[in-house]
Amino acid sequence: MHRRNFGRLLAAGALLFATTAAVVPATAQAQTGKTIVGGFDVGPGGFQGNFNPLTATAGFTWLNTYFEPLVIYTSDLSKLTGALASEFTLAQDNLTYTFKLAQTNWHDGTPFTSADVKFTLELAKNAESGSIFAARLADIASVETPDARTAVVKLSKPNSAFLSVLSQMMMLPQHALSSVNVKEVAKSAWWSTKPVGTGPFKFVKHVSDQYVELAAYDGYRGGKPKADRLINRYFANPAAAVAALRAGEIQFTFAEPDDAKTFKGNGGFRVIEGDSYVVNYIGFNHRAGIWSDLRVRQAVMHAIDRNAIVSSLYGGAAKLANCGYVAPQLLAKDMADYAYNPQKAKDLLAEAGWEKINGSKPIPWLTYYNTPQVANVMAAMQAMLAQVGVNVVPRALDVPSYNGIVRSEKWQDFPLIYAGLQNGPNPGSLNVGLNAAQTPPSGNNIMRVEMPPLTDALNAAMGETDPAKADGRWQKVCKEMNAALPWGPMWVASRYGVVSSKLKDFFWTPAPGGGPFVSHPEKWDLAP
Amino acid sequence: MLQYILRRTAVGLLMLLALTVLIFTLLRLTPGDPIDAYINPSVPISASDLEMLRTRLGLERPLPVQYFAWLGAALTGDFGYSIQYNGEAVLPLVLNRIGPTILLMFSGLVISVVVGITTGIFAAVRRNKLADLSLSTVAFVGISSPAFLTALLGLYVFAVNLRWVPAGGMSTPGAPFSVGDLLAHLILPAALLSIGHGALIMRYMRSSLLEVLSQDYVRTARAKGVREFWVIVKHAVRNALLPVITLIGSTIGMAIGGAIFIESVFDWPGMGLLMVNAVVRRDYPVIMCATLLTGACVILVNLLTDIAYAAVDPRIKVA
Numbered sequence: 001m002h003r004r005n006f007g008r009l010l011a012a013g014a015l016l017f018a019t020t021a022a023v024v025p026a027t028a029q030a031q032t033g034k035t036i037v038g039g040f041d042v043g044p045g046g047f048q049g050n051f052n053p054l055t056a057t058a059g060f061t062w063l064n065t066y067f068e069p070l071v072i073y074t075s076d077l078s079k080l081t082g083a084l085a086s087e088f089t090l091a092q093d094n095l096t097y098t099f100k101l102a103q104t105n106w107h108d109g110t111p112f113t114s115a116d117v118k119f120t121l122e123l124a125k126n127a128e129s130g131s132i133f134a135a136r137l138a139d140i141a142s143v144e145t146p147d148a149r150t151a152v153v154k155l156s157k158p159n160s161a162f163l164s165v166l167s168q169m170m171m172l173p174q175h176a177l178s179s180v181n182v183k184e185v186a187k188s189a190w191w192s193t194k195p196v197g198t199g200p201f202k203f204v205k206h207v208s209d210q211y212v213e214l215a216a217y218d219g220y221r222g223g224k225p226k227a228d229r230l231i232n233r234y235f236a237n238p239a240a241a242v243a244a245l246r247a248g249e250i251q252f253t254f255a256e257p258d259d260a261k262t263f264k265g266n267g268g269f270r271v272i273e274g275d276s277y278v279v280n281y282i283g284f285n286h287r288a289g290i291w292s293d294l295r296v297r298q299a300v301m302h303a304i305d306r307n308a309i310v311s312s313l314y315g316g317a318a319k320l321a322n323c324g325y326v327a328p329q330l331l332a333k334d335m336a337d338y339a340y341n342p343q344k345a346k347d348l349l350a351e352a353g354w355e356k357i358n359g360s361k362p363i364p365w366l367t368y369y370n371t372p373q374v375a376n377v378m379a380a381m382q383a384m385l386a387q388v389g390v391n392v393v394p395r396a397l398d399v400p401s402y403n404g405i406v407r408s409e410k411w412q413d414f415p416l417i418y419a420g421l422q423n424g425p426n427p428g429s430l431n432v433g434l435n436a437a438q439t440p441p442s443g444n445n446i447m448r449v450e451m452p453p454l455t456d457a458l459n460a461a462m463g464e465t466d467p468a469k470a471d472g473r474w475q476k477v478c479k480e481m482n483a484a485l486p487w488g489p490m491w492v493a494s495r496y497g498v499v500s501s502k503l504k505d506f507f508w509t510p511a512p513g514g515g516p517f518v519s520h521p522e523k524w525d526l527a528p
Numbered sequence: 529m530l531q532y533i534l535r536r537t538a539v540g541l542l543m544l545l546a547l548t549v550l551i552f553t554l555l556r557l558t559p560g561d562p563i564d565a566y567i568n569p570s571v572p573i574s575a576s577d578l579e580m581l582r583t584r585l586g587l588e589r590p591l592p593v594q595y596f597a598w599l600g601a602a603l604t605g606d607f608g609y610s611i612q613y614n615g616e617a618v619l620p621l622v623l624n625r626i627g628p629t630i631l632l633m634f635s636g637l638v639i640s641v642v643v644g645i646t647t648g649i650f651a652a653v654r655r656n657k658l659a660d661l662s663l664s665t666v667a668f669v670g671i672s673s674p675a676f677l678t679a680l681l682g683l684y685v686f687a688v689n690l691r692w693v694p695a696g697g698m699s700t701p702g703a704p705f706s707v708g709d710l711l712a713h714l715i716l717p718a719a720l721l722s723i724g725h726g727a728l729i730m731r732y733m734r735s736s737l738l739e740v741l742s743q744d745y746v747r748t749a750r751a752k753g754v755r756e757f758w759v760i761v762k763h764a765v766r767n768a769l770l771p772v773i774t775l776i777g778s779t780i781g782m783a784i785g786g787a788i789f790i791e792s793v794f795d796w797p798g799m800g801l802l803m804v805n806a807v808v809r810r811d812y813p814v815i816m817c818a819t820l821l822t823g824a825c826v827i828l829v830n831l832l833t834d835i836a837y838a839a840v841d842p843r844i845k846v847a
Contacts, residue, residue, distance in 0.1 A: 035702050044568060051614050055581075057571050127580035135574040186584070187615030208613065208624070209797040209805070211701040231701040236792050236801070240696055246688045247695040278570045368569050400560025400810045403567050420570040432572040443575045513571050 033228030034526045036251055036503065037211075039241035040065075040232040043254030043495070044278075045514035048234045051191035051206070053170035054124055054131040060168055061514035062232050065521045066107075066214055067170035067197040070099055070117065070151075071163055073517045075507055077277070077425040080163050081518065084112065084171050084198060085151075094158040094465045095141075099151045104221045106173050107202040114145035119174035121153065123185065130186030136165045158465045164426035167516065171198065200225045200522035209234055226505075226525040242498070245269075251500040251526070252508065257317065257373055260496035272497040274510040278420040279321050279430075282381075282488035283447040288415035290358045297485040299348035301338035303388040304381050308340070310491055313377050318493040323478035324423050324430045326492045329471045332479035345388040354389060365392040367418040368402035378418055392416060406446045417447070422512040423492070427474045429512075431458050434486055449486040502527045529838065536834050540827045547823045548602075548816065552595050555812055561587055562611040565810040585611065598816065607820075608813035612805060618817045622802065628698060629798030633780075633787045635714055636721030641776060644726040645769070648733025652768075653760060655738060663730065670727030675720075675786050679793040682720045696795040717794040721786050725779060732775050737768040 040062040041048040047059030053067055064072075072083040082088060085099040104112050121143050127134040139159045144152040155162060173196050180188050192206045200222060201214035211233045216225040233250055235241040241253035255263070255271075263269045282300060284291035291297055310318045319326040322335050367378065378394040385392050397405070406414050422429040432438045436455040438445040457480045461473035481489065495510035504525040511517050563582045567573060582588055586597065601608060607618040651663040687695035693716045694700065700709050740746065741764050749759045788800030795801065799818060806814040 037701055044570065049613055057566065057568050057573055127577070128584070130581065130584055132573060132577040132581060134580060135576040183584075187609055189616075192614050192616070207699070207701075207797075208616075208621070209795070209801055210697055210699065213702050229702055233697070233701050234795065235696070236795055236804075240793070240795060243683055243688050244695040247691055249695055398560075398808065399567070399569065400562075400565035400808075401558070402560070403564030403569060404558075404560030407564070422570055422572055429572045432574060438575070440575060441579070444572065513568070 034226065035229040035231060036227045036524055036526055037231040037233055038250050039235050039238075039244070039253035041514075042235055042238050042241040043510075045254065045495075045510060045512065047514070049209075051195065051212075052130070052186060053168075053172070054129060054133065055186060056168070056513075057132065058513040060516040061508065061511070061519070062212075063170055063514075064199065064516035064519070065201045065230060066195065066199040066203055066217075067172075068199050069167050069169055069516065070101075070171065071167050073167055073425055073511070073515060075509065075518045077509065077511055077515075077517055080167060083518075084117075088163075090465060095155045097153045097155075097162070099153070101149045101151065102221060103149070104198050105219060106175075106198055107196045107217055107219075108173075108176075109219075110173065110175050110196075111148075112171070112173075112198055113148040114151040115148070116171055116174045117151040118143040118145050119178060120169065120172045123172065123177070123182070124169055126182055128182045133165065133169060136161070137169075158463050160462055160465050160470060161426055161428040161431075164428065168513070173197075200520075201230050204229070220522055222520070222522050225522040230521065230524075245498060245500065248500075251503040252506065253498060254510070255496045255498045256371055257314070257494070257496060260498060261315070263498050268501050270499045270501060272499060272508055272510075273317065273494045274496075275319075275326075275424075276420075276493055276495040276510055277422055277424040277512045279324050279326070279423045279492050280418070280420045280490045281321075281324075282490060283417035283419055284485075284487065285411055285415045285417075285447055286450065286486075287448045288411045290363070290415060293352040293357070294485065295348040295352040296354060296357065297488060298338070299345040299352070299354075299388060300385065300390065300488050301345075301485065302341045302348065303345035303390065304384050304488075304490075305340040306338075306490060309377055309380055313373065313380060314491070314493055318491040320491050321489040323481040323489055324421075324434070324487075325427060325474070325478055327424060327427075330427055330474045330478055332475045332482065335479065335482040342384070342388050349389060358390075360389065360391050362391050362393045363415050364413065365394045365416045365418060366402060366405065366414050367394065367396050368399045369418065369420075370396050370398070374418070381418075394418070407440055424512070427477075428462055430477075431462055434458060434481070447487065451480075451484050451486055454480045454484060454486060532838055533835055536831055540831045543827055544820070544824060548599065548820060549595070551816060551819045552591075552598070555810075555815060556591055558810075560810055562810045562812060563587065565808070566611075598813075602816075602820070607817040610806075610811055610814050612809040612811040612814070618813045621814065622799070622818050622821060625797065625799045625802045627798075628796060629787055629791070629800060632714065632718055632721065632790065632796055632798060633783050635718035636725065636787070636790075637776070637780070637783055639719055640722035640726035640729055643722065644729025645733050645772065647726075648730040648772075649737060649760065649765060651730065651734045652737035652741065660734075664734070667727040667730045670723045671731070673723065675724065675789045676793070678723050679717075679720050679790055682716055683793060686716055696793075698797055713796075717790045717796055721783065721790045724786065725783060728779065729772060729775065732772050733768065736771050737764055740764045740768040743767075 040046065041059050045058055045061060047056055050056055050059055053063050056063060068083045070083060070085040071080045071088060074081050084102050086102045087100040089098050099117065101114060106112055121137065121140060123129050124131045124133045125137040125140055139155045139157055139162065141154045141156040146152060176190065176196050177185065195203045200217055200220040202217045204213040204215050206212045211231050214230040216228050218224050238254055238256050242255050242259045244250045245253050260271050263271050284297055306320050310316060310320065322337055325331060367374065375396065382392050382394055406417060421433045432444040434449050434454060435445060435458045436450040437443060439448055439450065440446060457477045461477050464470045464473045497508050497510060499506055504527055505523040507519045509517060562585065563578050567578065586594060598608065609615045610618050610621055613621060647663050651660040654660045683695060686692050694713050698713050699705065703709060746759060746764055749763050787798065788803065790796065791798045791800035792804050802814065803818055
């Protein structure tokens with residue numbers, strides 16, 4: 001470039017930025033109407049960039065603002081209630097579910113009917129659609145539609161988890177998707193450009209890696225939403241979302257515990273604390289050879305001062321777990337409490353011959369948790385275990401690396417893990433991690449737990465569809481877990497959301513996978 | 529000449545092919561695949577559902593089969609579908625991200641050049657005075673500050689505390705597009721991107737100008753009675769700029785690296801954010817396409833440079 005031209009270019013650049021600094025407004029432009037902006041897909045319950053409910057492992061809080069399932073968990077996650085099904089019943093055969101459907105329309109005005117229910121369930125059951133619900137819906141023998149307002153689903157065998165699975169199955173419009181080849185459904189642009197649901201808000205647009213915008217659906221059967229628009233902004237991590245919340249750009253986000261603490265006592269915000277429904281555990285790889293003796297597993301439990309960790313590192317915001325559950329109705333009586341007792345841990349290890357089993361050799365301890373809080377927790381446990389002669393070496397990995405390793409057959413790579421597994425609201429969630437039939441490659445029992453009494457207890461509980469008897473079945477599972485220690489259960493920690501005080505009548509709870517749960521987005525309002 | 533061009537083109541294509549094999553192999557050597565990235569370890573999901581998903585994506589096939597399937601499609605311009613972006617076609621996805629990255633990089637570059645040269649001149653003409661020492665100290669801090677620190681500090685101070693600019697993104701969600709809104713989102717990441725580069729330019733400009741100011745022709749100009757302002761602007765600065773211009777060209781790579789980091793901190797929807805997300809989520813089609821396009825650009829530029837050299841120096845053609 002000629003030097004004279006270069007000088008002109010510099011001058012032009014300087015002018016441009018001087019002008020920019022002068023004319024750019026100090027804050028971002030205000031949106032028109034009442035617009036609620038949130039990081040609805042931030043944190044473990046979110047799934048940024050996923051628009052297809054058939055492939056969703058999380059993100060149901062957001063999906064439920066424009067799609068709806070037949071049934072949904074109540075806001076306290078204690079039971080299932082009707083959503084698009086105004087009523088639902090299970091026949092005495094424990095196999096036949098009848099759903100009476102709500103009178104409503106899709107966002108494009110087409111009536112919602114039982115044909116849509118049949119279409120959705122058959123699409124979700126068909127693995128060719130890319131659905132990750134196919135195996136969980138495999139028990140569906142038929143879906144009948146005696147009339148437009150009634151759908152009858154018959155199972156081939158009783159399944160206590162069926163309705164819970166249905167709560168994450170968003171109903172899809174037959175008229176919009178039936179023309180798409182089943183194999184092309186997952187790749188269809190429809191999901192992220194013009195999806196049609198029945199929820200209180202309707203889809204407007206998606207700006208890649210930035211945000212998704214919805215507008216109020218005036219015809220919603222629960223009443224016209226108070227907010228004109230609802231925007232789900234995307235963030236690279238929870239800290240970035242918290243920064244946007246502090247800057248007043250969004251009104252809600254999930255927050256890590258350390259961030260949530262900083263909002264307490266601040267009148268401009270409300271901190272929501274809730275049960276994570278994820279039990280954290282020390283996973284013993286049962287094929288690694290070093291954990292076969294029950295006394296070794298008991299020693300690990302006695303070596304860790306869980307009360308001290310919960311008190312000092314979780315600030316008291318976690319409940320100790322002595323089996324896979326902490327919900328009172330699922331706890332067995334007379335369970336061992338595995339109180340902190342390092343001397344007892346040493347004695348148990350000596351009895352088991354730990355010196356010969358492993359001695360002081362380092363044991364890799366994998367986790368996919370990458371937060372400072374968990375790093376501190378694992379460091380504390382490492383020190384406690386070292387005191388009794390168990391030498392663990394924590395190693396934090398990203399999720400794909402972790403999953404790739406624990407699903408492999410190389411036992412020496414993951415003799416021990418620190419992980420979490422969803423334990424509610426449906427207690428059957430733990431089945432995939434503990435049932436011997438779920439051992440990879442057929443299932444997700446990654447720690448290769450093969451304990452026949454526990455498997456029997458799980459099978460009995462999974463087949464129990466009578467709510468009155470179900471809790472008793474799960475108590476037996478709990479008792480078996482407590483005695484046999486397939487894992488070292490640690491605690492169920494709280495999770496947090498932070499809401500601007502400008503956001504009124506907003507409901508959120510840190511449900512696993514984002515729920516869904518009854519949250520009435522149509523009532524969310526923004527104070528002027 | 530034609531033969532030379534053909535030979536260099538063939539070498540370029542072979543390098544591109546080798547690049548695809550290398551990236552494909554390295555990606556598969558890392559633990560975990562797109563399905564592993566898809567699973568939230570805390571959420572129960574059946575293995576058979578995951579296997580079905582793996583089969584649908586063709587990940588169960590032998591690696592050579594996967595590679596040649598990808599290569600065959602890529603040769604026809606079909607780079608497949610993104611796994612993380614809901615099956616969106618990869619090529620338009622990648623091409624759409626180039627614009628925001630260039631905007632951010634160019635803006636950062638302009639700021640760094642303007643500020644770096646201006647302060648460099650100022651420091652040189654006030655050599656060893658308070659202004660020079662202050663600016664040199666600031667420049668040292670700028671050069672020494674890692675991008676992750678300046679980006680996070682900048683975000684905290686200017687967006688969170690002072691609220692002068694938005695905390696991230698490229699536009700205000702839901703607001704209609706406007707240049708002002710775009711600039712409001714651009715100015716902080718661009719300014720932060722420019723810090724290291726601008727400090728380096730300032731140092732070079734200062735030392736280059738000091739050297740020029742001691743030259744005979746500058747002394748001559750002063751002796752002729754030219755005003756000091758014009759001596760510096762017309763005679764000294766223009767000559768002192770030459771090494772700085774070379775520096776600017778050679779450090780553009782630094783700006784690319786910085787842009788990738790800044791994009792991640794500010795959720796700026798460019799190539800950097802796309803690539804980082806693609807690696808985290810093991811989105812093989814996006815990583816392959818973005819790497820291939822970047823590699824193709826580098827190879828093409830080198831090829832054109834070689835051809836240009838050959839055109840002006842006939843000895844190269846024979847070599």
